[in-house]
Structure formats: structure tokens, C-alpha cells
Amino acid sequence: MSTIERIRNRRIAKRDARAIDRAWKSAPTQSMRDEIAILSQQRMF
Structure with a gap:
């Protein structure tokens, strides 16, 4: 996995976590x- 993909995946995971929190x-x-x-616990981050 490239660095760009890791950054993108981390950003998406954080966005999803904020949406779940809201x-x-x-x-x-x-x-x-x-x-x-x-x-949310069943989701794979």
C-alpha cells in the first residue's frame, strides 16, 4: 500500500468516525x- 493510500484511508476513517460520533x-x-x-464496532476501519 502506498503512502498516499494510507493517508487517504486514514482521512476517510477519521471522517467516518466523526459522522458516527455526530x-x-x-x-x-x-x-x-x-x-x-x-x-460502528462492527465496521472495519
Whole structure:
């Protein structure tokens, strides 16, 4: 894997992590937060 690809993948992973964090913080119920947490743990970063 080239350096450019590693940088790109790291940037995408950070962007995805920020999106998940925003979704978790804006979830109206605890059950939705739990579901977001489970789905985000299953993702491959």
C-alpha cells in the first residue's frame, strides 16, 4: 500500500468516525445510541 493510500484511508476513517460520533450524540433515545455503537464496532476501519 502506498503512502498516499494510507493517508487517504486514514482521512476517510477519521471522517467516518466523526459522522458516527455526530449520529450518536444526536440520537434521541438510548436504544438508538446503543444500536449506533454496535454498528460502528462492527465496521472495519
